Amino acid sequence: MTLGKLADYTLTRELGQGGMGKVFLAVSPEGDNRAVKTVVFPEGLDARARWETVERFQREARAARSLDHPNICQVLDIGADQDTFFIVMEFLDGQSLRQQIDASGAIEVPRAVEIMNQVCEALAYAHDQGIVHRDIKPDNIMILQGGEVKLMDFGLASIVHEIGVTQTGTTMGTFSYMSPEQARGEKLDARSDIFSLGVTFYEMLTGRQPFQGEAPGAVLNLILNKEPDPIPSLPIHVSRTLGKCLRKQPTYRFQNAREIIHSLAQAATMPTLQGTMVLPAKKPEAAPSQPAAPSSRLTAPPASSVQPTGRATQPSSVRPPPDLRCPKCREPMTANTPSCWRCGTPNPAIARRKHFQESKTAIGQAVKDFDRKQKKGWFRKRK
Numbered sequence: 001m002t003l004g005k006l007a008d009y010t011l012t013r014e015l016g017q018g019g020m021g022k023v024f025l026a027v028s029p030e031g032d033n034r035a036v037k038t039v040v041f042p043e044g045l046d047a048r049a050r051w052e053t054v055e056r057f058q059r060e061a062r063a064a065r066s067l068d069h070p071n072i073c074q075v076l077d078i079g080a081d082q083d084t085f086f087i088v089m090e091f092l093d094g095q096s097l098r099q100q101i102d103a104s105g106a107i108e109v110p111r112a113v114e115i116m117n118q119v120c121e122a123l124a125y126a127h128d129q130g131i132v133h134r135d136i137k138p139d140n141i142m143i144l145q146g147g148e149v150k151l152m153d154f155g156l157a158s159i160v161h162e163i164g165v166t167q168t169g170t171t172m173g174t175f176s177y178m179s180p181e182q183a184r185g186e187k188l189d190a191r192s193d194i195f196s197l198g199v200t201f202y203e204m205l206t207g208r209q210p211f212q213g214e215a216p217g218a219v220l221n222l223i224l225n226k227e228p229d230p231i232p233s234l235p236i237h238v239s240r241t242l243g244k245c246l247r248k249q250p251t252y253r254f255q256n257a258r259e260i261i262h263s264l265a266q267a268a269t270m271p272t273l274q275g276t277m278v279l280p281a282k283k284p285e286a287a288p289s290q291p292a293a294p295s296s297r298l299t300a301p302p303a304s305s306v307q308p309t310g311r312a313t314q315p316s317s318v319r320p321p322p323d324l325r326c327p328k329c330r331e332p333m334t335a336n337t338p339s340c341w342r343c344g345t346p347n348p349a350i351a352r353r354k355h356f357q358e359s360k361t362a363i364g365q366a367v368k369d370f371d372r373k374q375k376k377g378w379f380r381k382r383k
Contacts, residue, residue, distance in 0.1 A: 007081045009036055009088065025091065033091040034076065038084055054085070061087055063131055064154040071122035073142065073152040089152070094145055097138035097204070105207035109238060112204040113264050115141070118149035119197060120257040126154060127190040127256060134188060136196035137177040138203060175216045176209045180248050183220045191250040194257065198245025205231055205238075210246070224248070227329075227343060237266040252344035 003011045009026040015035065016023045026036040039057060058078065064087075065075040077088035097115070101107070107115070119141060126133065133140075133154055142150040175183075179195035182188055202210045210228030213219040228246060231239065241263040247253045254260050325332055326340035327348060339346050373379065 006036060006038075006084070006086060007079050009034065009086075011036060026088070028088075035089045035091045037087045037089065039086065040084060057085060060154075063129075067126055067129065067131065067154060069122055069125045071118045071149055071151060072126065072154065073150045075154075092142045092144060092150055092152075094143050094150075097141040097143060097200070100143060101138055101203060101207060107204045109205065109235065112201065113238065114147075115143070115149050115204065116197070116201055116264060117261055119151055119200075120260045122149075122151040123190070123193055123197065124257040124261075126151075127193070132188055132190060133193050133196075134182070135174065135177070136193050136200060137174065138200055141200070175219045176211055178220070178223060179250075180224050181250060183223050189250070190256060191253050194245055194254050194260070195247075195250075197257075197260075198242060201242055201245065202228060202231070205234070205242070237263055247344045249344055252339050 003014070003024070005011075006024075006026070008029050011024040011026050013025040014022055015025055022038050024036045024038070026034045028034050061075065061078040065078065068074065073092060074090045075087055076090060079086055079088070119136075123133065123136075131154060133151070135153060136151075140151065140153045142152060144150065177196045177199045179188070179192040182192050199210055211219055211222040211226070213222055231242070234242075241260060244252070244254055244263070245260065254263070326343060326345050328345045329340060329343045331340050331343070335347075335349050337347050338350065
């Protein structure tokens with residue numbers, strides 16, 4: 001595709017290259033700047049497959065056109081010119097998140113949280129409309145001059161992954177942000193976008209991807225089987241939010257983007273997390289006091305110094321008992337936590353309580369059955 005006329009639009013400059021075509025700066029018939037993304041389908045498709053792909057492209061583009069949110073790049077028009085299909089979007093004056101990370105490396109935590117919140121607002125709105133993005137990555141997140149964040153490329157990702165169309169240099173980047181269920185070829189829902197957003201969040205905080213390999217197969221193996229390296233000195237709730245986004249099983253992740261916003265809202269007032277263990281703060285030592293003068297009268301000791309009989313109370317600064325730690329990664333867990341926030345292992349304490357309750361219910365039911373049968377004379381001796 002070269003510069004010039006494309007239907008009613010005049011292509012003036014190439015802005016970039018995507019998985020299925022190129023992005024151009026164009027001028028609309030009204031004289032406004034627009035971004036035009038061309039979509040060129042592969043020549044190897046037979047007539048039926050091409051027709052189905054075009055139909056799906058038009059359907060996905062119409063669905064993306066219906067999205068109207070401040071944090072979503074708006075689709076203004078869709079069309080075709082000979083064998084070239086195109087999507088017309090609003091022109092965004094800014095940089096992609098990929099360009100910012102490549103230029104400056106890791107992003108400071110407050111700014112990364114702010115970007116996450118805006119992307120989550122866009123995803124929450126799209127998921128409410130039943131639309132899954134399927135290709136969340138820094139290349140599809142635009143940062144405008146005023147700091148506003150826009151999420152792009154809704155709808156096209158599903159077609160790219162289905163027919164396997166990629167350009168050289170974009171394949172590895174897309175593989176690195178796939179969710180485990182996407183790598184296995186399973187049906188996707190909103191939780192797949194949450195995993196991809198977690199990978200993007202990790203890259204914002206560190207300047208590198210959590211799953212890196214020399215070949216697509218190696219990357220997919222890491223996504224399916226390896227936990228990412230921990231990030232030191234993060235606010236506690238930021239670290240826990242990131243860990244929950246990157247859980248392998250969708251059931252243990254955040255179930256929607258609004259839960260991420262709520263979790264990150266607690267990070268502003270939380271202390272930092274050194275590595276993966278919360279270190280308790282040391283209490284300041286009290287200044288030595290002068291010994292009191294001896295008195296001839298017998299006085300009762302102060303109430304604070306009297307220790308109750310029986311087992312002494314465990315100070316809060318010591319580590320929790322072994323049964324309140326994850327049996328797999330040894331991360332601290334509370335008694336009511338369903339699973340480990342880091343590796344997703346179910347809480348054994350809850351499993352024990354459930355087993356005890358089920359046993360208690362079964363025994364109670366057996367006693368009731370015995371009483372009922374005894375009243376009906378099932379156990380009378382025959383003459």
